[in-house]
Amino acid sequence: MIKEVNLLFKIKEVLTQTYPSTIRFCHDIKYINGYLWLYMYGSLDSGRILKVNPNDLSDYTEIAITGSGKIVASLLYAKGFLWFPYEYSSMKIVRLNLQTYEYKIFEGIDCDKLTKPQVLLYIPETDEIWVSANEGFRIMDVSGDLNQPDWTPKNFRNYFTFPPSGTHGKLYNLHTGFYYENHVYYIGIDRTDEFRKSVGIIKININNPSDYRENGFFHEIGRRYTTDDSTCFNGNVYIGLEAVIPHQETEHIAKVNAATLEFIDSVSAKGIPNDVCCYGVFRLDEHIAALFATEPGIIKIYDQNFNEAGSYVFQNGFNKANEFCRIDDDNIFITFWDTNGLKISKIKIEKYTKNLIDGFDSVMLEGGLIR
Numbered sequence: 001m002i003k004e005v006n007l008l009f010k011i012k013e014v015l016t017q018t019y020p021s022t023i024r025f026c027h028d029i030k031y032i033n034g035y036l037w038l039y040m041y042g043s044l045d046s047g048r049i050l051k052v053n054p055n056d057l058s059d060y061t062e063i064a065i066t067g068s069g070k071i072v073a074s075l076l077y078a079k080g081f082l083w084f085p086y087e088y089s090s091m092k093i094v095r096l097n098l099q100t101y102e103y104k105i106f107e108g109i110d111c112d113k114l115t116k117p118q119v120l121l122y123i124p125e126t127d128e129i130w131v132s133a134n135e136g137f138r139i140m141d142v143s144g145d146l147n148q149p150d151w152t153p154k155n156f157r158n159y160f161t162f163p164p165s166g167t168h169g170k171l172y173n174l175h176t177g178f179y180y181e182n183h184v185y186y187i188g189i190d191r192t193d194e195f196r197k198s199v200g201i202i203k204i205n206i207n208n209p210s211d212y213r214e215n216g217f218f219h220e221i222g223r224r225y226t227t228d229d230s231t232c233f234n235g236n237v238y239i240g241l242e243a244v245i246p247h248q249e250t251e252h253i254a255k256v257n258a259a260t261l262e263f264i265d266s267v268s269a270k271g272i273p274n275d276v277c278c279y280g281v282f283r284l285d286e287h288i289a290a291l292f293a294t295e296p297g298i299i300k301i302y303d304q305n306f307n308e309a310g311s312y313v314f315q316n317g318f319n320k321a322n323e324f325c326r327i328d329d330d331n332i333f334i335t336f337w338d339t340n341g342l343k344i345s346k347i348k349i350e351k352y353t354k355n356l357i358d359g360f361d362s363v364m365l366e367g368g369l370i371r
Contacts, residue, residue, distance in 0.1 A: 006354045009287070009301045009310030015346035016318070017057030023050065023342045026335040028075045029325040032082070033098060036325060036333060039075050039084055040342070047086060049075075049096060050342070054331060057344050063101050065094060078122035078129065079146055085117030085131060093120075093131070093140070093153070106153055119177040121184060123206050132174035132186050139209065171200040171214060173226070176239075176280075180232045180258060182206055187227045187239055199227055199239060199254060201261050215261035218251065229280025229324075231288060232258055234304065238288050241266075242277035252278040253290055253306070267306035272298065279322040279337070284349075289324055297321030297336055299347075310349070318343050 025041035036052040053059035065086070076083040082096040086105075096103040119132045127143040141154035174186040184204045198218040205211040228240040237256040251266035269278070269292065277293040284301060287309060292298040296318050301310035314321065320337040327333075329349050336343040 006307070007287075007303070007309060008352055008354055010350040010352065011299065011301075011310055011312035011347055012350070013312070013314065013345055013347050015057060016315070017344050018317075019050075019060070019342040019344075021341040023048070023062070024339060025337060026050075026323055026342055029323045029333060029335055030075050030077055030082075031325050031327050031333075032077050036344075037075060037077075037082060037098075038323075038335065038342075049082070049084075052344070054327065054333065054346070057346065061101075063096070063103075065096075065103060065105075074119045076120035076122055076129065079142060081146060083120050083129065085120060093129075095146075118173070118175050119186065121177055121179050123179060123184070125182075126206060130177075130184055132177055134173050137174065137186065137204075171202060171216070174202075175227055176230045178230070178232055179206075185232065185237065185258070187230050187237075189226055199241065201237065201239075201256060203258075203261055213261055215256075215263075217254070217256075217263040228278065228322075229282060231281055231283040233283055234286070235259065236264065236304065238281045240278040240280040240290065242279070250274040252292070253281055253288075253302070255304075255306070265306065267302070269300055270308060271311075279320065280324065282324040282326070284326065291321040291324060291334065293320040293322070293337065295319040297334070299324075299334065301349075312347070314345055318345055 023040060026038045027041055029036055029038045031054070036054050038050040038052065040048045040050055047065045049063040049065065051061040051063065074084065082098055084094050086092055086094055093106045094103055095106065117131055117133045121130045123130060127141070129140045129142050131138050131140060143154065144151060171188055174188040177184060177186040182205070184206060185201065187199070187201045189200055198216050200214065200216045202212055202214040226242040228242050230237060230239040235258050237258050239254040239256065241252055241254060250268055252269040252272060254266045255264040256262065257264055269290065272292050272294065279291045279293050281288045281290045286304065288302050290300045290302065292300070296314045296316055297320055299312050299321055300308060303309055318336050321334050322337040323335040325333045332347045332349065334345045334347060
């Protein structure tokens with residue numbers, strides 16, 4: 001008699017690639033039109049986009065965005081173009097043609113009050129791109145025929161600076177975000193002072209951006225949290241935590257109710273040191289995949305209640321796993337935050353169930369039973 005069934009994951013590394021030391025610090029990776037597109041953290045003079053063949057990781061093209069300043073935070077594919085923010089003297093937006101590699105920098109778009117632009121989100125219902133930053137966000141109208149040579153964003157509207165969150169401080173550095181059930185969610189830092197940084201989350205109605213709800217948690221003195229990639233499904237938000245707490249147990253992932261923004265639970269990852277960051281959590285069907293800044297990097301898979309369902313330690317030299325892109329179970333790509341040059345690992349996963357049958361463990365893999 002089967003008493004319990006658990007879905008587990010076996011992870012296998014199938015392909016790796018190391019790039020020149022001039023190509024490093026990947027901040028985001030997307031699969032678009034048969035290729036991987038990565039944005040690489042640039043100097044103050046230029047940034048670059050990397051186009052990579054997922055079947056042959058050594059086949060790549062560099063696209064330099066000259067004079068753009070720092071490319072920061074996220075890539076967005078919307079309306080046939082790749083969009084990303086950059087920061088120089090003030091925030092600007094870049095739009096890249098994926099076929100010709102021609103790009104246009106939209107300047108003078110009244111973003112001078114925003115620093116450190118972070119996340120771009122496209123809202124199809126309103127034909128707008130939302131841009132988050134340190135202090136708040138703006139909404140950019142991208143309606144019309146973008147292929148016209150004189151097209152520019154119609155306007156930016158609804159600039160917000162967030163008020164203090166109760167007694168906790170001010171929400172800032174909106175570092176990650178997503179669109180879920182007619183609301184935009186941004187996650188950042190709820191700061192009281194330089195010694196206390198906690199997690200802040202805000203939920204904004206796309207039809208009335210002045211209608212928003214926010215919350216903060218982990219306010220204990222001495223705990224310093226920033227947030228990284230997060231995901232949302234089945235009514236819950238899962239947040240990757242970059243915590244710096246060397247001498248006490250550290251939460252690596254938090255779970256929050258998407259409707260109320262109330263904190264539900266957190267997990268301190270088994271085998272991960274307290275002073276190691278979780279660089280992000282990503283949806284994997286009905287599970288979440290978490291990446292850790294260990295040396296070498298580690299990926300862990302959890303169910304929605306934080307029961308560990310799989311784990312893999314990457315090969316030596318592939319340190320600080322930080323970005324995740326899934327095409328299918330046989331094509332999952334992980335990048336690493338390495339000063340010696342970008343590294344990409346291609347992994348595949350196999351799913352199997354572990355059943356407790358009359359007190360014995362058994363494994364079911366592709367229809368076969370092992371006891």
